[in-house]
Ligand SMILES: CSCC[C@@H](NC(=O)CCC(=O)O)C(=O)O
């Protein structure tokens with residue numbers, strides 16, 4: 581296990597706090613045939629969800645790594661880790677590292693293994709809450725200029741209708757626009773949220789609390805903007821419940837949040853069977869997690885642009901060759917496994933601790 585410090589190019593503010601740097605936990609698995617990498621999505625503090633990077637490291641050290649079967653592929657690891665409750669981001673990092681090693685040894689790319697239907701994906705970008713509308717419009721102008729095909733605005737009570745209206749007035753009705761509340765509202769705000777219906781948004785992401793499926797279903801009957809869930813969907817079972825309750829009509833799939841790429845694909849398959857569009861969310865990943873997310877975003881049911889932005893959206897220097905936007909798209913890595921690896925001298929400079937756990 582390796583912890584790296586990744587400063588952000590600019591503070592990223594959401595309804596639950598402001599990030600200025602990522603403290604990222606990486607897992608490297610060494611097998612007789614190959615090594616594999618997994619990136620843990622957990623943030624430094626348990627503000628997005630209950631997981632946090634220190635807790636993930638502890639769960640891996642004490643429960644998940646010791647539970648690893650001696651000879652197992654990612655499916656075997658997925659089953660072996662089921663006995664541990666929760667800790668999905670920690671599980672995802674370990675399962676992904678095993679999957680990466682397995683695929684590198686087999687000479688198969690993540691995209692091919694997952695069922696990618698394209699060799700590049702259209703990219704959206706997530707824009708934080710800013711100190712003023714002019715500052716927001718400058719940031720959005722930069723991203724539109726860079727070629728991002730979709731803009732997502734973080735919102736919270738007091739910063740919602742005005743920024744959305746300003747972006748619509750400045751950039752027109754054609755730019756694909758959506759908002760993400762990170763669970764900042766309650767049903768009391770339903771009539772206020774209905775004011776966003778005038779702006780032709782693609783979706784409103786996670787308006788209410790993560791465990792409020794019934795209330796999201798009620799909200800869905802009071803606003804026209806489609807509801808997309810993020811924090812609420814931690815498994816295929818959650819996705820099935822949300823769809824059958826009418827709590828959402830779009831799902832943001834984040835492999836870390838749901839325990840790994842195998843469960844992410846199950847959710848993709850389930851949503852596709854219900855005609856529910858999905859898109860790939862982001863957790864400010866380095867190039868390692870970004871590579872796996874871009875491969876996932878190439879699956880056929882990912883019909884909306886994801887938060888799969890270029891490395892430069894967050895990092896001055898990525899620990900891998902950077903993802904660079906080309907005509908609003910990112911290429912799906914074609915090499916074995918993740919298709920890339922950390923650049924040793926950059927990785928060493930970013931490293932704050934390493935820990936070797938023998939099986
Ligand atoms: C620090 S906020 C992380 C969670 C947030 N992620 C994003 O907004 C996209 C971040 C990214 O581009 O990786 C979300 O709720 O969707």
Ligand SMILES: [Mg+2]
Pocket residue numbers: 760762785786810811832861
């Ligand atoms: Mg979100």
